[in-house]
Amino acid sequence: MAVTIKDVARKAGVSPSTVSRVLSNHPRISTETSQKVRAIMEQLGYHPNIMAKSLVSKTTNSICIMLPKSAEELFSNYFFMELIRGIVTQASRLGYDVLISSGANEKEEVEGVSRLLNGRRVDGVILLYSRTDDPVIDFLEEHGHPFVLIGRSDKYPDILSVDTDNVQASYDATKHLISLGHERIGFVSGPPELVVSKDRLKGYMKALADAGLESRPEWIVEGEFLQESGYRAMSFFMNLPNRPTALVLIDDVVAFGILRGLHELNYKVPEDLCLVSFNNIPLSELSTPPLSSVDIGIYNLGYTASQILIQSIKNNQDASYQKRQIIPHRLMIRESSIHSVRP
The missing domain is CATH 3.40.50.2300 (Response regulator)
Structure with missing residues (x-):
């Protein structure tokens, strides 16, 4: 039988609501209590029901990376691998999973992002490229979905973005x-x-x-x-x-x-x-x-993009007033x- 939140609470000597607060990193839970509960979770092999948690919190704790169209370009170029490494490292530290999406053309890209966001599978999107005219950005802006652009947009100069000069x-x-x-x-x-x-x-x-x-x-x-x-x-x-x-x-x-x-x-x-x-x-x-x-600073581009997207999601902020982040070059x-x- 699967271990439940009540089993963890009983073993730790706390209420089920306290265990829930530990899972959601509630600020009122002391470090001592949090460490104790998490140790019991590990001991019992408890894994939270992410689907149920997302229904309550209305978040998925997942973000999407939108890859460029060319898989050949992606997997033969270290740039994208290092960029993704930076994104995943920071997302993991902040308790977020990462999904990857792509498409053979712009229409498929929009459809893929739409399915993930409207299907409540991810909370936001990181775009690894910046095109002069991008229907994916048009879609994200029109529907108010959280996203970060690695690059720069002439059409939307005030969107949340991370770039090199x-x-x-x-x-x-x-x-x-x-x-x-x-x-x-x-x-x-x-x-x-x-x-x-x-x-x-x-x-x-x-x-x-x-x-x-x-x-x-x-x-x-x-x-x-x-x-x-x-x-x-x-x-x-x-x-x-x-x-x-x-x-x-x-x-x-x-x-x-x-x-x-x-x-x-x-x-x-x-x-x-x-x-x-x-x-x-x-x-x-x-x-x-x-x-x-x-x-x-490829790694820093990805790391920073992940960080500010998740901050935006958690704070429920409109990306339109965020500052553009510039990573120094040498x-x-x-x-x-x-x-x-x-x-």
């Missing part, structure tokens, strides 16, 4: 290459519908303009957050009659594709081409040569960008 981060990366004397600097972007792609391109363009340097359309290539995008971009750049001497890359995984292609063609980094990318995943330090990369300079072109 991607314009400044890209400016800093480009300025570093300019300081080495590079004047022909290319940029490998991500999908144009993503706000992060737009912001990092903006920072790159601003740094060139401030330095009085030329920006050529053929020095800007769009792609996905995949090695193959970097490999294709490398082939394009190295066949230009007036090719760049340095590149700013949207993501470390893209940079690995560049490095692979350059190695196959017997080009050297940084002698033939200097590289700076983003995210500073662990493999960037172990690549050949070690890759200069902007550390955007440029990690390694061997891929230490070659000066100055005489």
Whole structure:
């Protein structure tokens, strides 16, 4: 027979209502009582009925992570794994479970989030991406559901969000290459519908303009957050009659594709081409040569997003007046960008 809350109360010498208050972390329950009751729960193997508890509290103690559409991109890019690790770590510490949702297209994404929220399976949502025009955000805003965006929204500038200052981060990366004397600097972007792609391109363009340097359309290539995008971009750049001497890359995984292609063609980094990318995943330090990369605090992005979403859910706050959270970045300079072109 399953252990009940009354069994725990009887063994601990307290009332069933006290056990319920311990489960809900009621502030009036002393630490001594809480520790005693929880020890009895563990001893008896008691597990609370989450469904029944959610009916009473009208919460599920669960949040949803909305993944980007491309599973290939997700599972081949350390960025998303580290982001999810930060989310899950903080959610677990705060007593929340995490569900994952995705969709093959925007319609399926909206339907998936709608089922979870309207079916009372989760209390809120974390979006791992920011698109220029996003029907998922439209749905969440229209129905007043708690959510946090990892990124930035032009359409809804006041929503609860956690982000890096991607314009400044890209400016800093480009300025570093300019300081080495590079004047022909290319940029490998991500999908144009993503706000992060737009912001990092903006920072790159601003740094060139401030330095009085030329920006050529053929020095800007769009792609996905995949090695193959970097490999294709490398082939394009190295066949230009007036090719760049340095590149700013949207993501470390893209940079690995560049490095692979350059190695196959017997080009050297940084002698033939200097590289700076983003995210500073662990493999960037172990690549050949070690890759200069902007550390955007991936784990902290996820951890903070989880923290403020759960705070918003618990406090029943409207996300519209929350402050936008900015995680600091720093440029990690390694061997891929230490070659000066100055005489």
